[in-house]
Amino acid sequence: xxPQPDTAANVHEVVLRLLKDEACTGKRILDVGAGxxxxxxxxxxxxxxxxxxxxxxxxxxxxxxSCRKVDLNAPLPYxxxxxxxxxxxxxxxxxxxxxxxxxxxxRVLKKNGKLLITTPNIxxxxxxxxxxxxxxxxxxxxxxxxxxxxxxxxxxxxHINPIGLPELTNILTENNMVIEEVSTNQFIIAxxxxxxxxxxxxxxxIRWRMKKRFGKDDLLCSEEVLRGDxxxxxxxxx
Numbered sequence: 001x002x003p004q005p006d007t008a009a010n011v012h013e014v015v016l017r018l019l020k021d022e023a024c025t026g027k028r029i030l031d032v033g034a035g036x037x038x039x040x041x042x043x044x045x046x047x048x049x050x051x052x053x054x055x056x057x058x059x060x061x062x063x064x065x066s067c068r069k070v071d072l073n074a075p076l077p078y079x080x081x082x083x084x085x086x087x088x089x090x091x092x093x094x095x096x097x098x099x100x101x102x103x104x105x106x107r108v109l110k111k112n113g114k115l116l117i118t119t120p121n122i123x124x125x126x127x128x129x130x131x132x133x134x135x136x137x138x139x140x141x142x143x144x145x146x147x148x149x150x151x152x153x154x155x156x157x158x159h160i161n162p163i164g165l166p167e168l169t170n171i172l173t174e175n176n177m178v179i180e181e182v183s184t185n186q187f188i189i190a191x192x193x194x195x196x197x198x199x200x201x202x203x204x205x206i207r208w209r210m211k212k213r214f215g216k217d218d219l220l221c222s223e224e225v226l227r228g229d230x231x232x233x234x235x236x237x238x
Contacts, residue, residue, distance in 0.1 A: 001061065002038075002041075002061075003035070003036035003037040003038040003040075003041060003060075003061040003062060004036055004038055005035070005036075005038040005039065006035045006036070006038075006090065007089060007090045007118075007230075008090070008120075008185055008186075008229060008230050009185060009186060010185040010186050011089060011090065011118055011185045011230055011232065012038065012039050012042065012089070013185075014183050014184070014185050014232050015039070015087060015089060015116050015118065015232065016039075016042055016043075016046065018116060018181060018183065018232070018234045019043070019046065019048075019085065019087075019114075019116065020046060022085070022114065023043075023046040023047045023048055024047055025047050025049075026049060027047070027048055027049065027084045027085065028048070028049045028050075028051065028082065028083045028084050028085070029043055029048045029049070029050055029051070029083060029084065029085040029086070029087060030050075030051045030052075030053065030078070030082075030083045030085070030086045030087070030108065031043060031050055031051070031052045031053070031087050031089075032053060032070075032072065032086060032087065032088040032089075032091055032105075033053075033054055033055075033072070033088065033089065033090070033091035033094075034052035034053060034054045034060060034067055035054060035059055035060070036059050036060060036061045037052060037060045037061050037062040037065065037067065039087060039089060040052045040062060040065060040067075041062055043087070044064075044065070048085070050065065051068070051078075051083070052065060052066070052067040052068065053067060053068040053069070053070035053076075054067050054068075054069070054070065055069065055070065055071060055072070056069075057069045072091065072095055072101050073095060073096050073097065073100070073101075075104060076104045076105075076107070076108055078108045079108070080107055080108065081107075081108070081109065081110045081111070081113075082108045082110075083108050083109055083110065083113060084109075084110055084113050084114070085109075085113060085114050085115070085116065086105045086108065086109055086113070086114075086115050086116070087116045088101075088105065088115070088116065088117045088118070089116070089117075089118050090118055090119070090230075092117060092119050092161065092163060093119045093120060093139070093140075093159045093160070093161050093162065093163065094158065094159060094160060094161070095160075095161060096160070096161070098161060098163055098167075098168075098171060099171055099174075102115075102117075102171045102172065102175055102177075103175050105175075106175040106176065106177060106237055109237045110237070111237060111238075112236060112237060112238070113236070113237045114180070114234060114235065114236055114237075115172075115177065115233075115234070115235045115236075115237070116232070116233070116234055117168070117232075117233050117235070118185075118230055118231065118232045118233070119163055119168075119230070119231055120137065120138060120139040120140070120159070120162070120229075120230060120231070121164075121165075121184065121225065121228045121229060121230055121231040122137045122138075122140075122162045122163070122164045123164045123165055123220070123225050123226075123231075124138075124188060124225070124226060124227060124228055124229070125199060125202050125203045125206050125226055125227065126138065126188045126190065126195070126199060126227075128202070128206065129195075129198050129199070129202055137162050139159050140159050140162050141159075164231075165182070165219060165220060165225055165231060165233075166220070168231075168233060169219075172233075172235050176237060176238050177235045177236060177237050177238065178235060178236055178238055179219070179233055179234070179235045180234045180235060180236050181233070181234040182219050182222060182224050182225065182231070182232070182233055182234075183224055183228075183232040183233075183234075184224040184225075184227075184228025184229060184230055184231065184232055185228070185229055185230040185232065186228070186229050186230075187223070187227045187228060187229070188227055188228070188229050203226065203227070206226065207221065207226055210226070
């Protein structure tokens, strides 16, 4: 059976698009939180030399590759400047300390190396409306926080850390990284009539407010941030 992605729709496709033009033989990439190995398989097809790691490597289904057991709340078991790229897809929202793990990504990246990181977009207009009404962001349920997990793996499966673009930008900057591109897997389409009405009313107001406050060219004013489902960043170590 082929490994399946454990992500929202189109996340892997966008990550691969951001990497496609940089793929070449000998370029090393670390697939963090590799799951069943769906992204690793596609990275191999692009020509990357891959290293995969996960808290539960037993899930990994690629017979031709191995997956190393790694606790991402602890230092990564790799030497400095080992990788040309690191892909951290749908992982950081599960971790206790995003500052720590991004500093580790920076440490294991070579100079001019690239980091691909994805996480639920808590700054979309839809997310802001939901938070103002329910006290929850999409993908971050208070009920899930309160549920008692069966074991440590299920505890780590929770989304515990909503993190927005400003905080990610700050963390990356402090670790000598600069954002090259902001993208998303898809633009959110409201399903109910009430949601569509709320989005229609709120989007232009929030867009105007953000542009007035930060300037029209700021990433916080981009359609990817205002309307995107999953936030996808590409950053470079300088």
